[in-house]
Amino acid sequence: MxxxxxxxxxxxxxxxxxxxxxxxxxxxxxxxxxxxxxxxxxxxxxxxxxxxxxxxxxxxxxxxxxxxxxxxxxxxxxxNQTPTELYPGVERTLHSLKQQGYRLAVATGKSRRGLDRALTDTGLGKLFEITRCADETRSKPDPLMLHQILAEMAVPADEAVMIGDTEYDLEMGTRAGVPTVAVSYGAHHLDRLRGHRPLTEIHHFPELQIWLEELKDETTQGIVS
CATH class of the missing domain: 1.10.150.240 (Putative phosphatase; domain 2)
Structure with missing residues (x-):
């Protein structure tokens, strides 16, 4: 799980x-x-x-x-004043996942300055136990960023999931031994992401929670049977 x-x-x-x-x-x-x-x-x-x-x-x-x-x-x-908005369902889903006991983290190519501002502007900062930025470590797809997060949180790689919209995210996860989930609505076309064999694909952010709940149900059924 x-x-x-x-x-x-x-x-x-x-x-x-x-x-x-x-x-x-x-x-x-x-x-x-x-x-x-x-x-x-x-x-x-x-x-x-x-x-x-x-x-x-x-x-x-x-x-x-x-x-x-x-x-x-x-x-x-x-x-630049081009709006940057959370994708539909992100805030609600992250709060729900946190309430269900999932631990949340961010691994980003942004700078620390940029991410801290974004976390403040969106009000999401309190949801994440740890965040790691590219100017603090090696850039994706190098796996060091994930190794550092896993070590600091004392979580084995196979108990974590990397969720991202680019090949760099999924390659980083694969190289770190972390399973991945592909996001289809971001920067890279889904055909590129499929080459990294993600566990699943999500086309709207709330689908992540649905998938996780299905995994829980499958695990529970397996224990009962």
Missing amino acids: YKLLIFDWDGTLIDSQARIIASMQAAAVELGHDPLCPEAVRNIIGLGLPEAIRELIPHIESDALDQMRERYAHHFLVE
Whole structure:
């Protein structure tokens, strides 16, 4: 039975794609880089910011990368006013899962500054026992982020689930020995996620709770029989 639910943030709990794309594009234009197409930026959602920038601008120098990081953060946190809303059912479902005794965590490619602001803005911070950000460890898909969460919470890998919308989330889970759940409504197309053999696919966030309840029922029936 799974005890720990580890969530990606952008594209899994909150719809922030438009803001991420617009902010990255604005930073690139401001600093004189070639324009970035939306699909290219969508593809790097989930990576840590330095890794994402290097994917988008492969030959960028260290100083220019630092400038891109700063300007992207400025646009995302200050300049860009594109709304970022929790996906339907997220808040209610997370509260319900917490009440049922599941332990909740976040593993994200966001910076600590960005995630803390998002947790405050959404009011969800109190629900998560631990959060880990890309600027505190290695970027997805490296499994270190999950290893650290599991170690700190003293939960075996096979008693946790990684829930995410990108290949980076699912690859990280696989490499850490953590089962995964694919989210179909986020940044990466479901066909890409299926290659990592997730336990299940969810198309609306509340489906996660339904799936977990079905697993409980199956376990209970197995014990009774």
